[in-house]
Amino acid sequence: MPPTGAPDSPDPDTNQVRQVIIADDDLTTLKILERTLDKAGFHPIPVTSGRGVVEQLSSDICAVILDIQMPEMNGLECLSYISREYPDLAPIMLTASNAVSDAVYAMKQGAFDYIVKPFHAQQISALVEHAARSFEQTVRLRQTEESLRQARQNEIYVASRVQQTLLLGQPPADFPGLEIAHLTIPSQEIDGDFYDFIRLDSENMDLVVADVMGKGIRAAFIGAALKSYFFRVVSEVNLSGAGRFKIDPEEIVDSVYNYMISPLTALESFVTLFYARFCPKQNRLTYVDCGHVHPLHYHYRSKQVSLLKGENMPLGFPEKDPFRQFTTTFAAEDIFLFYSDGLTETSNQEGELFGEERLIACVENHARANPEALIEAIKTEIFAFSGASEFADDFTCVAVKVDAAPVPKELLGRQELVVDSRVGELHRIRRFVRMFSKKYMRRSSDAPRISGIELAAVELTTNIIRHAYGNQAGRPIRVEAIAYPLEMSFSFYDRGAAFDPDFVPAPVLDGSREGGMGVYIIEKSVDEIVYSRSLEGENCGRLVIRWDR
Amino acid sequence: MPVKLKVNTYMDVAVVELREKALDASNSENFKKSMAETLANFQKVIIDLSRVEFIDSSGCGALLSCLRQLGDRKGWLRLCGVQKNVLRLFELVRMNRIIDIFPTKEDAVKNF
Numbered sequence: 001m002p003p004t005g006a007p008d009s010p011d012p013d014t015n016q017v018r019q020v021i022i023a024d025d026d027l028t029t030l031k032i033l034e035r036t037l038d039k040a041g042f043h044p045i046p047v048t049s050g051r052g053v054v055e056q057l058s059s060d061i062c063a064v065i066l067d068i069q070m071p072e073m074n075g076l077e078c079l080s081y082i083s084r085e086y087p088d089l090a091p092i093m094l095t096a097s098n099a100v101s102d103a104v105y106a107m108k109q110g111a112f113d114y115i116v117k118p119f120h121a122q123q124i125s126a127l128v129e130h131a132a133r134s135f136e137q138t139v140r141l142r143q144t145e146e147s148l149r150q151a152r153q154n155e156i157y158v159a160s161r162v163q164q165t166l167l168l169g170q171p172p173a174d175f176p177g178l179e180i181a182h183l184t185i186p187s188q189e190i191d192g193d194f195y196d197f198i199r200l201d202s203e204n205m206d207l208v209v210a211d212v213m214g215k216g217i218r219a220a221f222i223g224a225a226l227k228s229y230f231f232r233v234v235s236e237v238n239l240s241g242a243g244r245f246k247i248d249p250e251e252i253v254d255s256v257y258n259y260m261i262s263p264l265t266a267l268e269s270f271v272t273l274f275y276a277r278f279c280p281k282q283n284r285l286t287y288v289d290c291g292h293v294h295p296l297h298y299h300y301r302s303k304q305v306s307l308l309k310g311e312n313m314p315l316g317f318p319e320k321d322p323f324r325q326f327t328t329t330f331a332a333e334d335i336f337l338f339y340s341d342g343l344t345e346t347s348n349q350e351g352e353l354f355g356e357e358r359l360i361a362c363v364e365n366h367a368r369a370n371p372e373a374l375i376e377a378i379k380t381e382i383f384a385f386s387g388a389s390e391f392a393d394d395f396t397c398v399a400v401k402v403d404a405a406p407v408p409k410e411l412l413g414r415q416e417l418v419v420d421s422r423v424g425e426l427h428r429i430r431r432f433v434r435m436f437s438k439k440y441m442r443r444s445s446d447a448p449r450i451s452g453i454e455l456a457a458v459e460l461t462t463n464i465i466r467h468a469y470g471n472q473a474g475r476p477i478r479v480e481a482i483a484y485p486l487e488m489s490f491s492f493y494d495r496g497a498a499f500d501p502d503f504v505p506a507p508v509l510d511g512s513r514e515g516g517m518g519v520y521i522i523e524k525s526v527d528e529i530v531y532s533r534s535l536e537g538e539n540c541g542r543l544v545i546r547w548d549r
Numbered sequence: 550m551p552v553k554l555k556v557n558t559y560m561d562v563a564v565v566e567l568r569e570k571a572l573d574a575s576n577s578e579n580f581k582k583s584m585a586e587t588l589a590n591f592q593k594v595i596i597d598l599s600r601v602e603f604i605d606s607s608g609c610g611a612l613l614s615c616l617r618q619l620g621d622r623k624g625w626l627r628l629c630g631v632q633k634n635v636l637r638l639f640e641l642v643r644m645n646r647i648i649d650i651f652p653t654k655e656d657a658v659k660n661f
Binding site: 455462515518521 | 605
């Protein structure tokens with residue numbers, strides 16, 4: 001039953017007078033509606049056109065009665081405007097008895113109900129009461145949803161702060177022998193993924209990567225606790241020991257297990273983890289694997305990828321075998337990639353997973369890059385594959401690349417030549433460079449490269465004669481050739497005008513220009529060209545050629 | 550340094566054999582001068598580089614100069630006998646896309 005109490009009886013929940021727009025161009029009907037709703041305790045706002053409705057609409061309006069036949073925007077047009085702009089508000093339609101099909105159409109468009117003229121006053125007030133209640137409920141529901149969403153957002157924010165600040169560590173900036181890069185892409189929800197680096201001494205660095213089951217604050221806190229136990233165990237040993245680091249990875253994991261097993265059981269959670277110790281000096285990696293995704297080991301020499309596998313169960317599983325560590329060796333320029341399953345379990349629009357094979361291919365394709373670039377390439381590929389900008393799971397990824405072996409700098413040979421600044425000397429330069437290169441090249445298959453060196457030497461000398469010395473003869477050009485086992489260099493010294501390679505315009509290679517190609521040819525013919533000028537005003541252009549191993 | 554050239558003619562085609570081991574900054578200006586007469590008298594010119602072991606950017610520039618002078622007079626330039634090292638440079642500076650290169654003199658003369 002509609003409330004029939006005092007005029008302007010407020011909404012029992014909000015204590016506000018409920019406003020209802022009534023729209024009809026027939027003034028008699030409008031008057032009746034106004035009186036009826038006023039009596040029923042609403043605050044009616046009469047208008048005579050659709051335009052009038054639009055002008056009066058606001059979020060305070062809890063119901064609308066629309067006559068279908070109206071000037072200036074009829075009832076149906078007005079209805080579609082309301083559905084678009086005020087989706088919570090469902091108007092009641094008024095229609096003449098011969099226009100029921102319009103009313104049916106209106107219902108499909110989101111009207112609350114319709115009334116056929118002529119109507120009873122009671123019928124109207126009951127229907128408006130009903131519509132107003134429905135509107136208020138919808139609004140409340142929406143508000144509740146919004147505050148829930150905000151609470152969830154807040155939790156994600158807290159958890160992601162925990163993760164970013166507490167869980168994800170920074171690699172040591174300059175650990176000798178290793179280059180490290182890392183990446184985390186947070187998802188809509190927070191995982192308990194974490195990684196951190198422990199620099200034990202100048203020769204040993206530990207890396208722990210782990211993934212706590214579950215999401216949100218709980219996972220983030222378990223991760224934080226676990227991480228603190230790793231640091232605690234390591235520092236306890238360091239403090240008690242004679243300053244020298246002794247504890248093995250398997251002992252570390254065992255100690256952490258003993259600290260963590262009861263909280264993990266109580267919280268019904270578990271953790272997969274991989275604990276690795278890098279010792280670049282001995283080219284050795286020692287690790288314990290507790291059910292984590294298997295890190296990749298790219299072998300630079302064989303161009304093959306192998307997986308690092310251990311045999312322990314995740315922490316928090318009922319079974320517990322003694323923790324067992326494994327040892328593997330690595331070589332110069334090998335790459336290790338540690339990652340969370342969020343990476344390989346990223347799916348594309350067809351539901352296909354990114355998978356280990358794609359990841360391996362990506363590592364193989366970018367194996368010559370530095371770890372930073374490798375991780376960037378993986379990220380690019382994952383985004384391209386998934387076509388998404390957000391992921392259901394976090395993914396974390398750590399790439400460790402073993403430094404290249406230092407080039408042995410044992411001097412094989414050194415020779416010098418001084419020529420005069422005349423183009424007539426070019427043949428001497430060529431012969432000198434050719435003889436020296438032939439003598440110290442690594443293998444006969446390197447021979448084709450010698451013509452490139454000759455070419456670069458001639459171009460460089462010509463530039464010195466023309467530009468540094470301005471075609472002035474009688475000035476010295478000194479060439480110093482040095483050979484190392486894997487590298488050869490030719491340094492050209494002159495005392496002419498300074499040269500800045502940054503101001504050389506790009507070559508025009510369409511046949512329209514006869515010059516301007518020299519610097520470009522030099523760059524393309526040797527592995528490196530370095531220009532420098534000493535304080536005494538001596539210019540040096542150094543051509544470097546590196547032989548494949 | 551003077552440049553040694555030998556010019557043979559086949560009908561209206563001039564075949565210039567460059568009898569130098571190198572075409573570089575030391576002789577490219579003289580090469581251009583030595584070519585002037587041939588370029589003025591013939592529309593179809595072939596330069597035979599089979600004896601040339603080394604060319605630098607100045608050499609390339611000199612060849613492009615010949616091409617342009619002929620082009621101004623609606624003539625054509627062809628190269629032949631380009632050695633592997635020299636060809637590598639032509640590819641580097643994209644000369645191979647600008648001047649027609651033939652394996653032998655006979656190939657170049659054919660259908661000129």
